[in-house]
Amino acid sequence: MKKILLSLSCLFAMGASADEGMWTLYNLPQAVYETMQTEGYQLPYDKLYKADDAIVKAVVNFSGYCSGVVVSPDGLVFTNHHCGFEAIRSHSTVEHDYMLNGFYAKSYEEELPNKNMFVSFMVDQKDVTDEIVTPRFKEMSKADREVFLDSIENAWSKNVKSADSTLRLELKPFYEGNRYYATTYRDFTDLRLVFTIPKSMGKFGGETDNWMWPRQTCDFSVFRIYADPKTNGPAEYSKDNVPYHPEHWARVSMDGYQEGSFAMTMGYPGSTSRYLSSYGIQERYLQNAIRAQVRGVKQEVMKRHMDASEAVRIKYDSKYAQSSNYWKNSIGMNKCIDSIGLIGQKQQFEAQLRTWMDNSGLYKDQLDFNSMQSVYEKRQELMKVYMHFIETFYRTDELSTRARFIHNGAQPEGKGKRARYTFKDNNETFDAATDCEILGTLLKNFREKVTNKEYIPAFYQTIDKKFGGDCQKYADYLYSNSILMKGKPIYLNKKSFKKDLGVQFGLDLTELMGALRTEMEKVSENIDQQEQLLCAAKLRMEEELPHYSDANFTLRLSYGQVKEYNIGGHPSGYYTAAPSLHQKMMQGDKIEDYIVEPEMKTLMADASNKQKANPYRDAKTGQMQLCFLTTNDITGGNSGSPIFDGQNRLIGLAFDGNWDSLSSDIFFDSKLARCIGVDIRYMLFMMDRWGHADRLLKEINAQ
Structure with a gap:
């Protein structure tokens, strides 16, 4: 572009x-x-x-x-x-x-x-937009569209497999949801x-x-x-x-x-x-800054433990590389956004697009830049919390992973009094001392960076009351005492399950994420619609040129x-x-x-x-x-x-x-x-x- x-x-x-x-x-x-x-x-x-x-x-x-x-x-x-x-x-x-x-x-x-x-080989690809985007589809909510698209993908994939069991089909949106392509793969x-x-x-x-x-x-x-x-x-x-x-x-x-x-x-x-609005780029800038800050804190702990132990280094080499890659990318992207004045360039293009809309009359009653700005501003505070939450509690330490797992639709083994979770021994993938310090450090960082009390998980009250506000002591307790880390079956109907601080930790995380997602969905659907219209308007304005998705x-x-x-x-x-x-x-x-x-x-x-x-x-x-x-x-x-x-x-x-x-x-x-x-x-x-x-x-x- x-x-x-x-x-x-x-x-x-x-x-x-x-x-x-x-x-x-x-x-x-x-x-x-x-x-x-x-x-x-x-x-x-x-x-x-x-x-x-x-x-x-x-x-x-x-x-x-x-x-x-x-x-x-x-x-x-x-x-x-x-x-x-x-x-x-x-x-x-x-x-x-x-x-x-x-x-x-x-x-x-x-x-x-x-x-x-x-490995997957692409076997075939085709544009199926006309079969998907009907008047009824356009009137659906985002949630209903997702259900509909899943059902279509499943049906078409079943047909593909009936002809050749080694194939699978994916249905994906292109051009910000203005087109849909079906792609067939063969997996080995x-x-x-x-x-x-x-x-x-x-x-x-x-x-x-x-x-x-x-x-x-x-x-x-x-x-x-x-x-x-x-x-x-x-x-x-x-x-x-x-x-x-x-x-x-x-x-x-x-x-x-x-x-x-x-x-x-x-x-x-x-x-x-590449089709993102100037408002979307400003939001990306915010996300990058948060990602870089939180990962920098996490990686300092990882590096110190990796340097001290060859066994830990082997376990964390891949994790550190994955984390640091987009830590540095986020820093570099924001630097480039500033150095080339990208937000200003986008704003100039949007002004040009407005002029074209005024002259042509196309999209004038649909694409509303003032509305787009307003909904992005509403999402800003939520996005700050969301990014800190994801970077703090997702793919960071083993206890957080297990704690979220048992509250997010995981199917227990057995029924009734025998209903239980059992975590397989995966000690070869993490080190308890390293992960424990990572959790304690990130808990402290989260509280310092998220100032809106409405979005502070309830377990911080436990940290204050039982651990004198010391996040590391709380993390030490979880890793040493929670049933999530004992390597034994975890029975759901025992009193010890609900009382366990690790289990409660996971429940608090799940409840906060649910509340965050609910609030974000209220504005995100409007944002998605406006960004889709922005892409459609650009494609129409430049229709004599080839465009990629x-x-x-x-x-x-x-x-x-x-x-x-x-x-x-x-x-x-x-x-x-x-x-x-x-x-x-x-x-x-x-x-x-x-x-x-x-x-x-x-x-x-x-x-x-x-x-x-x-x-x-x-x-x-x-x-x-x-x-x-x-x-x-x-x-x-x-x-x-x-x-x-x-x-x-x-x-x-x-x-x-x-x-x-x-x-x-x-x-x-x-x-x-x-x-x-x-x-x-x-x-x-x-x-x-x-x-x-x-x-x-x-x-x-x-x-």
Whole structure:
């Protein structure tokens, strides 16, 4: 979404670089394809989606939170190291720490199965708006619409499964609910870990370099899809399953790229809000500030405990990474909103839209900016409490998770006097001392930040009366005494259940969340309606231009070029090379995130040598290139997205964005927004020289 209509019109009319966009593939606009051609895409339109060997058939949704790509006839999948983080962690112990030391399965038998992981292939997608948006649908309340859409999705999914039991269907809104698409997927749930490099390289730079450029992170891991030996189709894990033989897979290229080379990503971007109003952006700014503050407090506790114990570090590596990623993102996004004056830009566009509405008469009696401002102002105080609540009590500590669980529709075992809850032993996923201090710290922070007494949970009275206002003493008591943490069956009909302070804690949280949601729903439906109308009005005003829908974790294509950017007159460079990584490694005594094993320093010294880096060095620059920049439009969920060249050949994986473009979820700045990718040759170098993974390299058959 450009600043003014004229700039977008000219870009498409002239065929110049207009790299913004997360485009659905089944209906990719011809104008977009033609622009891709001007930037260097060399294959026919059908090679993207429709042909038997269309590249889309190699791209996967990785476990519902990342993207990936199939790279061999035996179902090898490349994704980011941080996407495989939890799988790697779950197989790690102090004795066999694959997170720290890496892992390579030298045979099929050594490949490690993973619970609750999967890959999904998109089979089909179509616009079903006319079947959904009837006059009756338009009159429904938000709650009734959700029930109706669920029933339609279930019915259509049942029909799909009746024809092919391996398929499922999702029905999702696009363009802020102005359109609806049905997407059919095939899921494979037997996914096994095959290869990962040590964390020192897979997460090199840690939080120091996260969202930053230059980067040298070798952010990849390798999995394999397994299938039913009789059908080559999806199957639950079984030792009898065999490697999946895909219909098509991506070819790996050793040719590299240069500045200006065409680059294309395909993947599953999670969420963007490019159509959001200026009022919505102001609310996002508030949410970001709260998220950053609360997570900063939580992460300080986590880090201290992780530094003190290897066992704790293994348990919390993944949790810390998940938390800190969007802690830093929130800080960076607000910085960008301020630096580019985004709220002011949105207000200018809305003024332009008002003029168009006045002149055309369209949407004039529906889209009301004064009403939108009013309802956002009503929601502001509620949003402050809601964000503090979510960041304090959701996905923070084990007791809070259990306490909420038993009051939120969880089905007990048994009936009558035998009705009970039993929490499975999951001590391998958390440390009681760490979680206890996290809870105490966050309880204190919540009380300090939420000043409206109406939204202070009732258990704070217990903290004051029984624990002298000391939140940590209260948390210590819960972890030491609550039946929720005893590892024994919890009987609902015993007096001890209702009297238990942990149980009461969960009830108070549930009651407050219920009250918050009720109050927010009173204004949120009006906000959603106005934002939907704003999007519809924009699409109508700019109807001669192609438009993409906001990301919603459905498969999207983005295109662009390998390209540096410029900050304050200083060019960024478009790639990093082995010597820059070796230099950072030498700073490990000063910067913790640059600490690596001695063998990695030797490897990078070798990689800096033109002869020893063969055949992985770039023919043009003479360097072994590590990471590179493109103008591709990505966001969270695109992690692990393949980066293809103009011939649909794999040249890298997307793994991050740059600090100067962190407002891109709500505004794409073509001058500053960059996708950071890890070079496929760097990945293969590490598989070869560190992992000695000859069987995998032969299977991939890089050319």
